Amino acid sequence: MSSSxxxxxxxxxxxxxxxxxxxxxxxERGYEQTTVDDIVALAGVGRRSFFRYFPSKEDVxxxxxxxxxxxxTAFLAGSEADTEPVRRVCDAARLVxxxxxENPTFSVQRYRLTKKVPGLRAYELSVVWRYxxxxxxxxxxxxxxxxxxxxxxxxxxxxxxxxxxNALRSWLRSDGQGDAGATVDHALxxxxxxxxxxxxxxxxxxxxxxxERPITSVQAERSGSPEDVVVLVSRRGAPLWRMVQEIESTxxxx
Amino acid sequence: MSSSxxxxxxxxxxxxxxxxxxxxxxxERGYEQTTVDDIVALAGVGRRSFFRYFPSKEDVxxxxxxxxxxxxTAFLAGSEADTEPVRRVCDAARLVxxxxxENPTFSVQRYRLTKKVPGLRAYELSVVWRYxxxxxxxxxxxxxxxxxxxxxxxxxxxxxxxxxxNALRSWLRSDGQGDAGATVDHALxxxxxxxxxxxxxxxxxxxxxxxERPITSVQAERSGSPEDVVVLVSRRGAPLWRMVQEIESTxxxx
Numbered sequence: 095m096s097s098s099x100x101x102x103x104x105x106x107x108x109x110x111x112x113x114x115x116x117x118x119x120x121x122e123r124g125y126e127q128t129t130v131d132d133i134v135a136l137a138g139v140g141r142r143s144f145f146r147y148f149p150s151k152e153d154v155x156x157x158x159x160x161x162x163x164x165x166x167t168a169f170l171a172g173s174e175a176d177t178e179p180v181r182r183v184c185d186a187a188r189l190v191x192x193x194x195x196e197n198p199t200f201s202v203q204r205y206r207l208t209k210k211v212p213g214l215r216a217y218e219l220s221v222v223w224r225y226x227x228x229x230x231x232x233x234x235x236x237x238x239x240x241x242x243x244x245x246x247x248x249x250x251x252x253x254x255x256x257x258x259x260n261a262l263r264s265w266l267r268s269d270g271q272g273d274a275g276a277t278v279d280h281a282l283x284x285x286x287x288x289x290x291x292x293x294x295x296x297x298x299x300x301x302x303x304x305x306e307r308p309i310t311s312v313q314a315e316r317s318g319s320p321e322d323v324v325v326l327v328s329r330r331g332a333p334l335w336r337m338v339q340e341i342e343s344t345x346x347x348x
Numbered sequence: 349m350s351s352s353x354x355x356x357x358x359x360x361x362x363x364x365x366x367x368x369x370x371x372x373x374x375x376e377r378g379y380e381q382t383t384v385d386d387i388v389a390l391a392g393v394g395r396r397s398f399f400r401y402f403p404s405k406e407d408v409x410x411x412x413x414x415x416x417x418x419x420x421t422a423f424l425a426g427s428e429a430d431t432e433p434v435r436r437v438c439d440a441a442r443l444v445x446x447x448x449x450e451n452p453t454f455s456v457q458r459y460r461l462t463k464k465v466p467g468l469r470a471y472e473l474s475v476v477w478r479y480x481x482x483x484x485x486x487x488x489x490x491x492x493x494x495x496x497x498x499x500x501x502x503x504x505x506x507x508x509x510x511x512x513x514n515a516l517r518s519w520l521r522s523d524g525q526g527d528a529g530a531t532v533d534h535a536l537x538x539x540x541x542x543x544x545x546x547x548x549x550x551x552x553x554x555x556x557x558x559x560e561r562p563i564t565s566v567q568a569e570r571s572g573s574p575e576d577v578v579v580l581v582s583r584r585g586a587p588l589w590r591m592v593q594e595i596e597s598t599x600x601x602x
Binding site for chain 1: 469470473474477496498499500502503505506507509510511513514515518534535538539542543
C-alpha cells in the first residue's frame with residue numbers, strides 16, 4: 095500500500111487501494127464488523143482520504159456505479175435522433191454489464207456480500223433505481239409525442255432493467271463463468287420483442303424509410319362462414335410489425 | 349387522543365392515533381425534525397407502544413404496506429391453476445392501488461412527504477421491491493416449464509409494477525382527483541398487450557383449444573431478390589398471434 099503523501103499525487107491508485115483494503119476486510123471479518131478506520135489503517139491512508147473518494151462505507155462497495163451512471167447518461171444524451179429508442183436503452187444497459195464483466199472476481203465477491211447485508215441491498219436498490227430513471231428519462235424524451243409516452247417509457251425502462259438484472263444475477267450465481275454478454279443479449283432480446291410490436295408499443299418512428307411499400311396486399315374475404323380467409327402477400331424483408339399492422343388494420347376496417 | 353390505558357384495550361385505535369399524530373407533526377415540523385418521543389407525546393402513549401406497532405419512524409409513514417403485502421401474497425397463493433398469469437399479477441397490483449385510493453388525503457400527504465425525504469424514498473423503494481418480488485415469485489411458479497421462465501417472470505413483474513406506479517403517481521400528483529382505478533386499468537392494459545403476444549411471451553396456456561388448424565399456409569419463397577414474398581393464407585377468425593407465430597416460424601426455418 096502506498097503512503098498517504100505518495101498516494102495524494104496519484105489518486106486512482108489510492109482509490110483502488112481503499113477498495114482492495116475494504117474488500118479484504120469485508121471478506122475476512124464481515125461488512126458490519128469492519129469500520130472505516132479499519133479500512134484506512136490497512137490502506138495506509140487517513141480517514142479524510144477515504145471520505146474524499148467515498149461519502150460512506152456503502153459507497154466503497156459500489157465504487158464504479160457513479161462513473162457508470164455518468165457514462166450511461168452521456169451515452170443516451172449522445173444518441174442520434176433516428177436511433178431506435180428501445181434498442182438504445184438496451185445498449186445503455188449493456189454499459190452496466192460491461193462494468194461487472196470487466197472484473198468478474200470482484201463482481202462475484204460483491205454479489206455474495208450484498209446478498210448477506212440488508213443495508214447494501216437497500217443501497218443497491220437505490221442505484222438500480224437511478225439507472226432505471228436514466229433510461230426512463232431518455233425514453234420519455236423520445237416518446238414525448240405519444241399519448242402514453244411517460245407510461246411506455248417507465249414500463250420499458252423497468253423491463254430493460256429487470257431483464258438485465260435477471261441475466262446479470264444468473265451470471266454472478268455461476269461465479270462469473272459463462273458468457274455474460276450473450277446472456278444479457280438474450281434477455282434484452284426478449285424485451286425488444288415485447289415492445290417492438292404494434293398494439294404493445296407503437297412501431298418506432300425512425301425505422302429506415304423503405305421506398306417501396308413492403309406489404310403488397312392484405313385482403314379479408316367475408317362470406318359469413320368461419321372459413322373466411324385472410325390473404326397476406328408481403329415482401330420477405332418486410333418487418334413483422336408491418337405485416338401485423340396491415341392485418342390488424344384490414345381486419346378492423348370492415 | 350385517547351389515554352394510554354384506554355388505548356391499550358383497543359389496539360387499532362391506538363395504532364391509528366399514532367399514525368395521525370405522526371403525520372400531524374411531520375406536516376407541521378417536517379419529518380426529520382419529528383422524533384418518536386414527539387409522536388408518542390402527542391398521541392398520549394408510551395414509547396414502547398409505538399415500537400409495538402412500528403419497528404422504526406419510517407414504518408409509521410407506510411402503516412398499511414405490510415398488510416397489503418400479506419393480502420397480495422394470499423391473493424396470488426389462492427389463484428386457480430387455470431388463471432391467466434399476467435392478468436392475475438395485474439389484479440394483484442390493483443390491491444395496492446385500492447389501499448392508496450381508500451384514503452386519498454392521507455395518500456397525497458404521504459406522497460408529498462416521501463418526495464422530500466431521501467430516507468423515505470429509500471424505504472419506499474424497498475417496499476416496491478417486495479411487491480415486485482411477490483409478483484415475480486408467483487409468475488416464476490406459473491412459468492416453471494418455460495425455457496425463459498424466470499426471465500419472463502422478472503420482466504413482467506417489473507413492467508406491472510412500473511405501470512401501476514406510473515398511474516398511481518399521476519393520480520397522486522393530481523391530488524387524488526380523478527378515477528385512480530381507470531388510470532391504473534389503462535396502464536396495466538398496456539402491459540397485458542405487450543406480453544400477450546408470441547415472441548414476447550408464449551400465448552397463455554389456457555386459450556380455447558381449436559380443433560381445426562387456424563392457419564392454412566404460410567410460404568416464403570426465396571429467389572435471392574428483395575422481392576421475395578411471404579404469402580399467408582389464414583382463416584379469418586384465427587387469432588393474430590397464431591398468424592404471427594406461423595410467419596415467424598416459416599421465416600426462421602429456411
